[in-house]
Amino acid sequence: MGSRKISFNLADATPHICIVGAGISGLRSADILLQQGFQVTMLEGRDRIGGRHATGNRHPIRDLAIATNTPLHHWNSKQNIYTSSGELLLDEKASELSTLLWDIIEEAFEYSKKNEKSIPECASLYDYVAVRVKEKLPGQVGDQKLILSMSEMWGAYVGHPITRQSLRFAWMEECCGGEELFIETTYKAILDRIAELPLEKADIRLEERVVKVQTPRDRDAGKISVTTEKGEHLLFDEVLMTTPLGWLKQHKDVAFAPPLPPRICSAIDAISVGHLEKVYITFPLAFWTDDQADDFAGYTNWLSPEYAPETNPRCWPQEIWNLASFSPENRRPTILFYLYGECSNYIINLVHGKCSEEHYSLLDAFFRPYYSLLPNFSSYDENCKPKAILSTEWQKDEMSGYGSYCNFQVGMKEADEDVKAIRKGCPERRLWFAGEHTAPFEELGTAVGAYMSGEALAQRMLEMYLTR
Structure with missing residues (x-):
């Protein structure tokens, strides 16, 4: 024009x-x-x-x-990964596996774009990752399991589990790759x-x-x-x-x-409409940074946690983005959890309509097993006790269409x-x-x-x- x-x-x-x-x-x-x-x-x-x-x-x-x-915030490339038993992977191992996983997902985008309509409707992005992981890490069963667990966090991008992501149309989710920018x-x-x-x-x-x-x-x-x-x-x-x-x-x-x-x-x-939700947990100070906010990982993942059977018996994985890593004038002592699928549905139904005190108590009980594994946590330190917890409820919002954003599922x-x-x-x-x-x-x-x-x-x- x-x-x-x-x-x-x-x-x-x-x-x-x-x-x-x-x-x-x-x-x-x-x-x-x-x-x-x-x-x-x-x-x-x-x-x-x-x-x-x-x-x-x-x-x-x-x-x-x-x-x-x-x-705008440019997330660093560091990533903390806790195993299903709560053990923190060494930085080198976490970086190696994370890089390999994203390489495979980028391959999946290309494979999807090239073969689109010849790919079976029932094939998922997870199916592709599982095959390529075995090919790239032959005999390394432990690392194969770790990467497959890490791949579950793809759900935090699209609002549904990776097992539901259509491989045929994975190329339409390619915007989720590349550098992440965040409004500070x-x-x-x-x-x-x-x-x-x-x-x-x-x-x-x-x-x-x-x-x-x-x-x-x-x-x-x-x-x-x-x-x-x-x-x-x-x-x-x-x-x-x-x-x-x-x-x-x-x-x-x-x-x-x-x-x-x-x-x-x-x-x-x-x-499909995604079931993405967010939970912001703010502390009196960012106890996990040791005053080195720029050096702390931008992301932390808790893979299929088996150590919170009372609050998370389904072992839903968890992921945070570290808002304390923002530029000095904008950094906040806040961690942002991204939830999806069954987990987000459970959390929203758990707290919907509850008073502010009960909302805080229920969410703190659910997320404490994860943030308590962050560096410098002490149950006796008031700085490690959340000051405020905020959660979205898109799935209860008629104006949002009872969900988040579109995605493309198996079938x-x-x-x-x-x-x-x-x-x-x-x-x-x-x-x-x-x-x-x-x-x-x-x-x-x-x-x-x-x-x-x-x-x-x-x-x-x-x-x-x-x-x-």
């Missing part, structure tokens, strides 16, 4: 666009459309803009972070930049839940009617749905009239075509879809993907108006 601006015929009304959802994708779409002179109304079910925030590892959000002086502070400055024009020129209506979108069967058959939970009926020229995939799963059969095309419905059903037949089907939307009915689940393949399931999907959809809409 460049800097070319659309000129509307003065005899016609300026097109009025409805964007359902004021997350990153919706705000980015609004920004572009407003620049081109469209009238934009945003309907957001929450009492705030911004939607779901997550870290991304590619250019648009990184560039916005740099532009807004938002500090908050997304506020980045969000403020994205939302600047929408806040100035769009009609943003908070706490407005959409319950019905009634579209014409073709572009020349009148306006689109959007009904809110409050019973208001609003008319628009185009409707852009930036609601989470999980919301579409819950509402696709009742929220659209006429019904969505079968191909889009089947795509929404086929793509999927044509995940790439499913994404394309939703991404295409129903332009003939003036109904469009954007969000992390419609992003470019290399950024599915990320905040960057949400941003890029909103941008791409707005550009498509502009192109359509240019060619009319």
Whole structure:
């Protein structure tokens, strides 16, 4: 599009666009459309803009972070790994096994990309790792078991166990590889930049839940009617749905009239929604660092722990990111646990609806067997007692679609075509879809993907108006 601006015929009304959802994708779409002179109304079910925030590892959000002086953290390559018995692996061994595992996963991406449709639908990423580990470490049964246990932490990237990750479509998760970047502070400055024009020129209506979108069967058959939970009926020229995939799963059969095309419905059903959750545990000080925060491992893994049978009888592995390793002005005495699958479901149901004291007590009891193995821990030291514990509850959040982000599980037949089907939307009915689940393949399931999907959809809409 460049800097070319659309000129509307003065005899016609300026097109009025409805964007359902004021997350990153919706705000980015609004920004572009407003620049081109469209009238934009945003309907957001929450009492705030911004939607779901997550870290991304590619250019648009990184560039916005740099532009807004938002500090980014580059995790070091050190990794602490505790075995199922609670023994800490030597640094050399941990580095060797971790490097080998990621080499195998990168190989799996390439294998998936090259062989995609010839790979059985039932094959998982774990299956590939298991075969390659035996080939690369013949006879080394102990190390083979360790790497397979380490591979379970892949679930912290996609929200489901590695045994459920489709090998056929592993290439669509390739964004999870490479260098990890983390926002050291908050997304506020980045969000403020994205939302600047929408806040100035769009009609943003908070706490407005959409319950019905009634579209014409073709572009020349009148306006689109959007009904809110409050019973208001609003008319628009185009409707852009930036609601989470999980919301579409819950509402696709009742929220659209006429019904969505079968191909889009089947795509929404086929793509999975992850069960990723986070638990932040903050201490009076970072007792585990010995005042050498930069040298402490960025990651720590507890593999299939067998030493917490009362709180974790299923031996769910645990992983933390060390927020005390941030730059001096932003470092915090906090460890961030990433949970997924059955473990995240268990934790959320354990604490949902509990008072703050019980919430703290239950989570501290669950995670103490792991943080108590960190260096310098002492049960008699008040600095080793959590000061605060915060947990997400995406699986209980209707606005998040009762989950986190899209992923591609064993059994999927044509995940790439499913994404394309939703991404295409129903332009003939003036109904469009954007969000992390419609992003470019290399950024599915990320905040960057949400941003890029909103941008791409707005550009498509502009192109359509240019060619009319």
